[in-house]
């Protein structure tokens with residue numbers, strides 16, 4: 484059996500050995516989930532809701548444990564990791580409200596009565612990347628379970644520890660065996676089998692656009708339901724009429740949070756020419772005071788990158804770009820990389836076009852609002868973006884004009900579990916979170932009952 488050695492990315496010290504599931508093991512997990520589906524779908528809505536609320540309570544009791552596990556496995560700062568564990572709890576709690584409110588409709592038709600039902604799909608396969616192991620798992624499994632589906636969940640090979648623990652906590656909370664099964668292993672084996680196994684009726688994939696396209700092609704064979712959350716190259720547009728101090732103070736967090744390993748990272752900064760020099764001076768101060776340190780310390784704003792290979796990939800972009808200034812990072816063991824600001828020679832430079840997924844910010848200037856929107860939209864991606872301005876008309880105009888699923892005005896926050904999240908263009912397909920996520924884990928059935936005159 485293949486075993487993955489899990490490293491702490493801040494120290495490079497091995498912290499666990501996790502067996503990789505082979506294809507027979509994946510098939511057994513899917514079969515178990517298919518069997519559990521028959522009884523889980525039949526659990527009365529109020530009881531399903533109660534079990535999910537209990538699951539949220541158990542997650543709450545273990546928030547601190549889960550957070551420290553993520554610090555060790557993914558190098559997330561403890562502040563972020565606490566938020567992430569709390570987010571899984573909140574998302575489970577939020578969708579615990581859904582089973583009792585999974586309404587159909589009564590539609591007026593001639594000759595009878597017409598009603599619709601929301602029925603669960605069956606087994607749902609959730610494939611999770613390494614950058615946000617806990618929240619992204621929860622965004623898939625919580626609404627899926629609420630709708631009456633069962634879930635097989637594949638964490639990334641590099642970061643399986645919190646998902647495996649959440650699987651144990653689900654059982655402790657009273658979810659029946661087979662309702663939520665965590666299946667660690669390789670994407671090419673476990674993830675691929677979710678795509679090809681006919682009992683898996685929907686795949687929820689979060690990861691790179693390249694792998695996502697392959698999964699979409701694979702799902703086509705069985706016309707399988709699919710949600711894709713893919714990459715991003717998001718623009719932060721700072722207008723001359725913005726509160727510059729606020730915009731400069733917020734920019735580092737918008738791109739360097741989670742070491743830039745964030746599909747919503749505002750990795751393209753567009754600054755209006757008339758304030759460019761002033762803004763860059765303020766940005767330099769903000770970047771240099773951004774604290775990159777032991778992720779377990781309360782003051783850390785950024786930890787290491789996830790792996791040595793990933794650090795090499797990020798470094799290659801920086802070596803090819805024009806570095807304007809950098810922050811600092813610890814020396815010694817750990818996959819550290821300093822926050823780095825690049826001024827690309829043109830908007831066709833690689834660092835300005837490709838998702839780097841590291842702490843690298845590329846800054847360009849623009850003259851007019853139209854030009855800012857044109858540059859922001861000149862990308863295959865469309866996940867998120869920010870607009871900094873004090874002019875409400877401009878804020879609304881630009882928010883509507885940028886082709887992205889999530890825009891923030893005078894803020895970089897993109898994720899709230901109450902609101903829909905997802906991408907335009909090659910950033911994805913479908914939406915997660917928000918009030919409609921449960922519907923994406925159902926088939927809508929229409930029933931017509933003929934009535935006699």
Ligand code: TAP
Nearest residue numbers: 611612613639640669670674675690691694712713714746
């Ligand atoms: P990927 O390499 O695409 O991996 C994502 C997941 O897919 C991992 O669990 C991976 O498994 C699995 N996988 C790999 N090959 C597969 C295959 N052929 N069939 C099925 N599953 C397969 O991405 P990553 O490097 O982990 O994550 C970074 C990317 O995710 C970035 O592009 C980022 O923008 C994107 N991302 C998007 C979002 C949203 S919400 N849009 C959120 C976070 C991240 P193993 O790695 O374990 O082999």
